Amino acid sequence: MKVPVSYSFRNLWTRRLTTILTAGGMALVVFVFAAILMLAEGLQKTLVDTGSWDNVVLIRKGSQSEVQSGIERLQASIIETQPEVAAGADGRRMLAKEVVVLISLPKRGTDKPSNVIIRGVSEESMAMRPQVKLVEGRMPRPSSSEIIAGESVSRRFTGAGIGETLRFGMRDWTVVGIFDAGSTGFSSEIWGDADQLMQAFRRPVYSSVIFKLRDASGFDAFKTRVESDPRLTVEAKRETRFYADQSEVMAKFLRILGMSLTIIFSLGAVIGAMITMYAAVANRTAEIGTLRALGFQRRSILGAFLMEALLLGFIGGAVGLFFASFLQLLTISTLNFQTFSELAFSFTLTVEIVWQALLFSLVMGFVGGVLPALQASRMKIVDALRTS
Amino acid sequence: MTDPVTACDGQGPPVDLENQPVIVEVRNVNKAYLRGNHVIPVLQEINFDIRAGEFLALMGPSGSGKSTLLNLIAGIDKVDSGTIVIGGVDITALDETELAHWRATNVGFIFQFYNLIPVLTAFENVELPLQLTGLSRSERREHVEMALRVVNLSHRMDHYPSQLSGGEQQRVAIARAVVTDPTILVADEPTGDLDRVSAKEIMSLMCRLSRESGKTIIMVTHDPKAAEAAQVIRHLDKGSLNDAHP
Numbered sequence: 001m002k003v004p005v006s007y008s009f010r011n012l013w014t015r016r017l018t019t020i021l022t023a024g025g026m027a028l029v030v031f032v033f034a035a036i037l038m039l040a041e042g043l044q045k046t047l048v049d050t051g052s053w054d055n056v057v058l059i060r061k062g063s064q065s066e067v068q069s070g071i072e073r074l075q076a077s078i079i080e081t082q083p084e085v086a087a088g089a090d091g092r093r094m095l096a097k098e099v100v101v102l103i104s105l106p107k108r109g110t111d112k113p114s115n116v117i118i119r120g121v122s123e124e125s126m127a128m129r130p131q132v133k134l135v136e137g138r139m140p141r142p143s144s145s146e147i148i149a150g151e152s153v154s155r156r157f158t159g160a161g162i163g164e165t166l167r168f169g170m171r172d173w174t175v176v177g178i179f180d181a182g183s184t185g186f187s188s189e190i191w192g193d194a195d196q197l198m199q200a201f202r203r204p205v206y207s208s209v210i211f212k213l214r215d216a217s218g219f220d221a222f223k224t225r226v227e228s229d230p231r232l233t234v235e236a237k238r239e240t241r242f243y244a245d246q247s248e249v250m251a252k253f254l255r256i257l258g259m260s261l262t263i264i265f266s267l268g269a270v271i272g273a274m275i276t277m278y279a280a281v282a283n284r285t286a287e288i289g290t291l292r293a294l295g296f297q298r299r300s301i302l303g304a305f306l307m308e309a310l311l312l313g314f315i316g317g318a319v320g321l322f323f324a325s326f327l328q329l330l331t332i333s334t335l336n337f338q339t340f341s342e343l344a345f346s347f348t349l350t351v352e353i354v355w356q357a358l359l360f361s362l363v364m365g366f367v368g369g370v371l372p373a374l375q376a377s378r379m380k381i382v383d384a385l386r387t388s
Numbered sequence: 389m390t391d392p393v394t395a396c397d398g399q400g401p402p403v404d405l406e407n408q409p410v411i412v413e414v415r416n417v418n419k420a421y422l423r424g425n426h427v428i429p430v431l432q433e434i435n436f437d438i439r440a441g442e443f444l445a446l447m448g449p450s451g452s453g454k455s456t457l458l459n460l461i462a463g464i465d466k467v468d469s470g471t472i473v474i475g476g477v478d479i480t481a482l483d484e485t486e487l488a489h490w491r492a493t494n495v496g497f498i499f500q501f502y503n504l505i506p507v508l509t510a511f512e513n514v515e516l517p518l519q520l521t522g523l524s525r526s527e528r529r530e531h532v533e534m535a536l537r538v539v540n541l542s543h544r545m546d547h548y549p550s551q552l553s554g555g556e557q558q559r560v561a562i563a564r565a566v567v568t569d570p571t572i573l574v575a576d577e578p579t580g581d582l583d584r585v586s587a588k589e590i591m592s593l594m595c596r597l598s599r600e601s602g603k604t605i606i607m608v609t610h611d612p613k614a615a616e617a618a619q620v621i622r623h624l625d626k627g628s629l630n631d632a633h634p
Contacts, residue, residue: 004519010507290503293464294564295492295520297485381464385499 003296003304011280012311019312022276026316026364027323029265034324034357036258038347039332040251046345047247050184051239054216055128056084058209058226058234065246066100067117070205073097075232079209084222086214088127095211096125099194101201103168105157116153118168119186120194128212132186137162137177140192145200147192148177152331152344160190169200185243188344210239250334266364269316273368277309281376288376289384302377309369310362317361324357325349396595402619403441403602411571411604412438412461417470419456430456432627434470438572438620443598443605445618452624454608455576461606462574463491475571492520496565498575498594502557504549510536510560511545517568535563539593555586562593566603573597575607579614591617 012019051057058079059069071079076097079085086094099120104113119125126132126139140146149160154175159166166173173192181187194206213219223236237245281288288301327347334345396402417434420427430453438444446454459465461472463479471480475494482490496517497503504513514535518528536542539559549557558578565573575594579587595617597603607618615621623630 002519004508004512006512007505007507014507286501286503287505290497290499290505291516292488293462293491293495293497294517295488297488382459385464385503 003291003300005307008304008308008311011284011308012315015280018276018279019315022272023312023316023319025269025272026313026361027319029262029269029364030317030320030357030361031324032265033258033262033360034321034349034353035327035347036254036262037353037356038324038327038349040254040258041350041353042345042348043254043334044244044247044251045348047185047243048240049131049182050186051241051243052129052131052212053238053240054086054213055239056211056213056219056222056236057239057242058236059207059242061227061233061235063235066098066207067102069100069207071097071207071209071234072205075234076206076209078229078231079211079226079234082222082226084211084213084215084218086212088124092124093211094124094128095209096122096128097194097206098122098125098208098210099198099201099203099205100207101197101203105160105166105168107156108158111158114157116157117189118147118197119189119191120197121191122194125191125210128210129181129186131184132179132181134177135180137175140176142193143196144193145171145173145196146176147173147190148179149175149190150187151178151180152187153190154178156344166190169197171200185246209234262360266360270364270368273309273312273365274371276312277305277369277372278375280308281305281372284376285379285384285387288379289381289387292379292381293385298377302373305373305376306366306369309365309373311365312369313361313363313365314358316364317358320361321354321357396592396599396617399592399595400599402443402599405439405442405619408439408441410437411440411442411475412606413471413473414438414457414461415471415473417457417460417472418468419453419460419465420468430627431460434629436622436629438604438606440604441598441602442620443595443603443618444607445615445621446606446608446624447610447612447615447621448624448630450610453627454624457624458574458576458606458608461572462495462497463487492517493568494571496568496570496573498558498561498565498573498578500577500580502549502554502561502581504557504560504564506549509546509548510541510552510563513549513560514545514563514567517564521568531567532563535567536560538566538597539563553586554582555589558582558586558590559593562590562597566597566601571604573603573605575605575609577609577611578607579609579611587611587614 058071059066060071063069080093080095088094101118102115103118105116106113140148154160160175162175162178164175219238226232226234226236291301328349331344331346414434414436417431419431420429434457446457448454456465460467467480471478477490479487479490511532514532515528518531533542536545539562541556541559544552544556579590582590591614594605598605609615
């Protein structure tokens with residue numbers, strides 16, 4: 001039979017200061033743990049949300065990103081004639097030949113330069129990305145040096161606000177519109193006319209071809225055919241997969257860094273919990289003897305002290321998560337290692353992260369509590385009672 | 389100054405032990421402790437019986453082995469040799485788990501320093517041993533309320549030990565000891581930490597449990613006044629029973 005849970009809980013309450021300090025240490029570790037997971041999740045979510053399931057991205061075989069890719073005009077035309085390409089309401093093919101280049105722009109306030117993606121788009125580009133909406137100004141006129149900027153870019157980079165001018169590719173470009181792409185990677189891009197940008201940057205080839213599938217289930221057959229076509233040295237990916245792959249290295253880096261930091265911090269928190277629990281056992285030796293004398297088994301004592309340590313961990317976990325949840329209000333920007341461009345994203349808290357953080361805090365409580373609990377359960381009744 | 393009125397005055401007659409069965413049989417019990425490399429004998433060849441309803445006081449100087457004997461009878465320590473049979477069960481043959489089960493239903497403990505759990509209320513302290521039984525919540529409540537009524541502390545059931553006086557805490561401990569209606573009650577210096585008035589109240593309560601409820605009580609005490617409440621007094625000296633003691 002178990003010692004009542006109220007016994008463990010009230011003992012923690014009685015030693016409020018020690019409990020707060022120990023749980024506080026654990027809360028800090030859980031905060032760091034959750035923050036790292038939220039960071040990685042936010043990055044992945046931003047990039048994955050950037051893509052649509054029924055869009056296909058084609059880049060040169062072996063390229064890691066659009067910046068490294070090159071697709072010749074002839075190859076782009078061959079792709080355009082494929083039967084899987086959907087047609088729009090006006091009968092035009094839902095396909096965009098895009099060019100992607102990286103430029104360095106100074107940040108507002110600090111003038112510190114950072115890389116920004118310039119995407120040369122065609123008329124269909126917007127229609128294929130329903131998440132991208134013009135929120136201010138107008139679309140650029142074809143064959144002009146006009147551009148539109150993502151909200152995140154216009155906010156953070158000098159000259160990227162509406163009506164302002166940016167100089168790159170030996171030309172001045174006027175920002176005529178601001179678009180909102182939600183929490184996707186497009187928010188961190190500048191869009192302009194593909195042909196104008198190719199001329200400005202003297203790029204004879206496109207970076208990628210994007211099209212909407214006529215039938216979303218036809219992707220596998222298309223991929224197999226196109227990738228074995230000797231005229232095309234391209235790789236086809238669903239747009240969602242393409243952007244997920246882009247976030248993989250960065251997310252993995254964040255997770256490994258985060259886990260390493262968390263493990264080091266958690267050692268401190270576990271030792272703190274262990275000291276607290278050893279002190280609890282030492283202070284309650286007579287109680288342990290009494291409970292055992294009354295007929296409670298060794299495992300009941302073990303359970304009671306483990307419960308106390310787990311409660312300590314749970315409190316730490318809940319507090320750490322509570323404070324970590326406020327990180328969702330922050331938007332941060334960092335360099336994506338795969339595209340070498342600046343990417344803005346938010347910390348994202350998911351149910352999975354909540355469970356992982358709570359489980360982690362319980363594990364810390366358990367590891368910190370198991371040795372003291374074992375010590376408590378192994379006491380000889382007579383010796384324990386003698387400390388009364 | 390001695391009090392001319394004893395704890396049992398005004399209570400019913402003691403249990404007629406002649407007609408009561410033997411409930412505790414202690415046979416050839418030996419116990420020694422190892423201190424460093426030295427073996428220190430504590431009890432040697434102890435033999436005696438306790439009858440059902442008997443109120444036995446174990447007396448003797450410090451180090452005579454009386455608390456050790458009490459611990460052995462209560463099943464919280466192990467004999468080196470010999471047997472202790474209580475209610476037909478040879479407790480020296482039980483393993484640790486069996487012994488814990490046996491204690492839960494057969495032994496009520498009363499300690500010198502009350503040993504109440506400070507974070508639990510009087511009610512919850514008394515309920516603790518009942519957590520080990522299969523009783524429902526309402527049945528447990530009924531038993532606890534009755535035990536607290538016996539010790540006249542129903543009105544303090546929601547108080548924590550720190551909110552009670554020493555005498556009240558010991559009465560809660562007695563309620564905890566009797567709540568499971570155990571075969572024996574063991575008390576180690578139950579008045580050792582109390583003032584004279586509280587000590588007398590406690591002894592009066594124990595006397596009532598013996599005479600009115602027929603409880604078998606084994607009490608270790610230094611206090612001759614407390615021992616007066618017992619029907620039988622046995623003296624231990626240097627680990628041996630010395631019944632020739634005056």
